[in-house]
Amino acid sequence: MPVNHQILLDNRPTGEAVASNFKLVTSETPALKDGEVLVRHHYLSLDPYMRGRMNESKSYTAPQPLGQVMLGGTVGEVIESRSSKFQPGDKVVGMGGWQQYSVVNAEQLGALRKVDTTHVPLSHYLGAVGMPGVTAWYGLVKIIEPKEGQTMVVSAATGAVGSAFAALAKARGCRTVGIAGGPEKCKYAVDELGFDACIDYKQYQDAASLSSALKEACPNGIDGYFENVGGMVLDAVLPRMNDFGRIALCGMIAGYDGRPMPMSYPALILTNRLKIQGFIVSEHMEVWPDALKELGTLVATGKLRPRETVAQGIEAAPEAFLGLLKGKNFGKQLVKLI
């Protein structure tokens, strides 16, 4: 059996996550039992939610256990199968974790999904046509429920979720405004992702000045907001929300390190009759087929051309992940494992 390099959670962060929280180990992949398949991972997905799981404290998922392989989405190829459902050579997406190979019980519903790489590159099944894309879809379609001509805003605009959000919102006839960090990302958001405008939050010292910039970029106010970061950005958006605006809350990167991150004026939820709703896309599996179909079509037709930042080799995963938390990636952060 092939040798497998794995990254474990060795200890939990106190405050900011650091490289020494992780540990690289080597093992042999075990022999397959009936119903199992061996998958060689081509790409590992790195996502902000992983930071939440590194904490001991209550979150929406159980904490990542210490001493075990970090959980994570993977795409790869079946190289050995003792299941009638998969053949060697099948391209599959699953939750293989931070390692080069995984042994998967193929009989378990939803554990592994075959994908077609004719029109969609394999790696995109971890991004635009995967969990981040469906996340954008659910927040936009199910929580924000946009109407043609309304204004939609998303933070972390050039990330995997943000770029899918833009394509989905534009397809619904909405003015779409991004918030991102740095002029390069903002230029890319407008030139390549189809945003009508993008605001560089790093240009603004406080929520009030960022809010003024939003007012200019959203002359008709904001009807829907997809929140990926929290903190100052949320404070800046809230006063710009129109009556009956909807906020889908999916990420709070700014708060993962345990620093308090208050919402300064929650009374605006009342005065503007807003709806704010938090969600986790894995709890809404019923929407995945519809969402993936639309996202796949957007990619196949070139309307969604997601950017990727690719680190090379499993040993590069921790640093790439820490960079992601600081916004150093540009588009979907992946680790190439072959």
Place this chain on the structure above:
Amino acid sequence: MPVNHQILLDNRPTGEAVASNFKLVTSETPALKDGEVLVRHHYLSLDPYMRGRMNESKSYTAPQPLGQVMLGGTVGEVIESRSSKFQPGDKVVGMGGWQQYSVVNAEQLGALRKVDTTHVPLSHYLGAVGMPGVTAWYGLVKIIEPKEGQTMVVSAATGAVGSAFAALAKARGCRTVGIAGGPEKCKYAVDELGFDACIDYKQYQDAASLSSALKEACPNGIDGYFENVGGMVLDAVLPRMNDFGRIALCGMIAGYDGRPMPMSYPALILTNRLKIQGFIVSEHMEVWPDALKELGTLVATGKLRPRETVAQGIEAAPEAFLGLLKGKNFGKQLVKLI
């Protein structure tokens, strides 16, 4: 025509509202035109939302204009009519304002509504079977959507909204827990209003200790919360919310004076996948008939026995209103005008 004592908004509060913001004036009621009726007010309703309207700043309604009669709900009797729709002697509810009489265009849809006082005392049409009751109904039924056996919590528990909320939640088989100020109110909430438990927030120094008390009173967590006050109470409730909990946001008394009132841990909205929604009941007139029917039945059958605090005479309205904002009232705050 009768002499009419009226209370105007004379100037806007800077910080806390004070008696000198108001001014008592005397005028004669004008002669009726075709289609108009003259109503003699029996009761004026005092409600927290009026404080928001006293500010210049943007709120969910236009600010109360300076130099004009304070807006407010009234019940009374038609004493003169030039409309075929109303006869002298009809008992009516409307928005007569802080004055003894009002002239109403009876042709305007919804301006005046005839009520039946056979089983429901007239004053209750300003409380349990009026706007506050419908407010509780909308928040509970339309936003919280309670299920039998779930736990519901309401702040300002013995107020007009809170007491109606309790009866409505109990009727749906929910554990119902109140938050109120002082042991007398808490005892009343449990003994008379049907709350399963009531917490005296004044016993707690901070959100953390209040939150611990809530944990004890809500051993299965909180599924629905009706927010009337904001501030520390909201901070205490948020960590106790169960996954997929719903918060109806209807009042933020704690924030009306313009003091900042942050929400300390909005990240909980995400980790617990909460929905928080602000609303104004006057924007949902479509639910009023259903809501009033249920509330009227609860009152007529003795399942909802709302308490009232009644100030005497129009000149007592300002002090009664300022007391309401400080929680000095016990139950629905009214001013008796006859």
